[in-house]
Amino acid sequence: MKKIALIYSFNTTKSKNAAKKIIAEIGEDKIDSLNAEEITGEEFLKYDKYILSLPTWFDGELPNYWDEFVPELEDLPLKGKTFALFGLGDQKNYAENFGDAVGIMAEIIEQAGGKIIGSTEVEGYTFENSKALRDGKFVGLLLDQDNQAKLSGKRIKDWVASIGQLLLK
Numbered sequence: 437m438k439k440i441a442l443i444y445s446f447n448t449t450k451s452k453n454a455a456k457k458i459i460a461e462i463g464e465d466k467i468d469s470l471n472a473e474e475i476t477g478e479e480f481l482k483y484d485k486y487i488l489s490l491p492t493w494f495d496g497e498l499p500n501y502w503d504e505f506v507p508e509l510e511d512l513p514l515k516g517k518t519f520a521l522f523g524l525g526d527q528k529n530y531a532e533n534f535g536d537a538v539g540i541m542a543e544i545i546e547q548a549g550g551k552i553i554g555s556t557e558v559e560g561y562t563f564e565n566s567k568a569l570r571d572g573k574f575v576g577l578l579l580d581q582d583n584q585a586k587l588s589g590k591r592i593k594d595w596v597a598s599i600g601q602l603l604l605k
């Protein structure tokens with residue numbers, strides 16, 4: 437069984453902590469951690485299963501390190517590859533752009549032929565708008581360490597349970 441690539445910025449604190457919780461929940465032996473700030477297309481393509489960390493920055497944008505990789509990512513053949521996305525956001529101070537980065541990346545991946553799993557319910561969040569919304573659900577897992585840190589543990593547990601397809605393939 438091939439490992440899952442969990443790609444996050446090693447230089448963050450909050451996203452890194454969430455990534456570590458996800459790793460603990462899934463099992464360290466099943467995951468390779470890769471630094472989003474150094475990822476190359478060649479390394480990326482070695483995997484078939486991915487979990488990507490996508491915190492939203494700059495009023496509804498991807499952080500710089502993902503922005504830098506996106507032009508290369510857009511040209512990679514992602515057909516047959518499966519992705520689960522999670523992202524930190526702040527629903528109170530950025531209610532109009534809550535978790536947008538997850539939606540932005542979902543679009544990029546699907547354009548390149550990748551499949552996304554792991555959508556989640558919006559119940560329990562209060563926000564105005566989000567690019568992560570699709571048919572009334574979030575296209576990935578949204579975590580809000582700024583306002584709902586206490587809920588993140590259970591949200592991660594439930595999400596990991598729901599992405600069995602990624603874990604068992």
Ligand SMILES: Cc1cc2nc3c(=O)[nH]c(=O)nc-3n(C[C@H](O)[C@H](O)[C@H](O)COP(=O)(O)O)c2cc1C
Nearest residue numbers: 448451491492494495496524525526530533534535
């Ligand atoms: C300058 C700035 C802009 C932000 N913009 C957004 C935003 O548009 N939408 C959102 O949901 N969160 C936004 N946030 C909140 C961050 O996503 C949140 O604090 C997250 O936990 C950061 O995680 P990280 O430090 O691991 O990158 C912003 C935070 C800052 C400081």
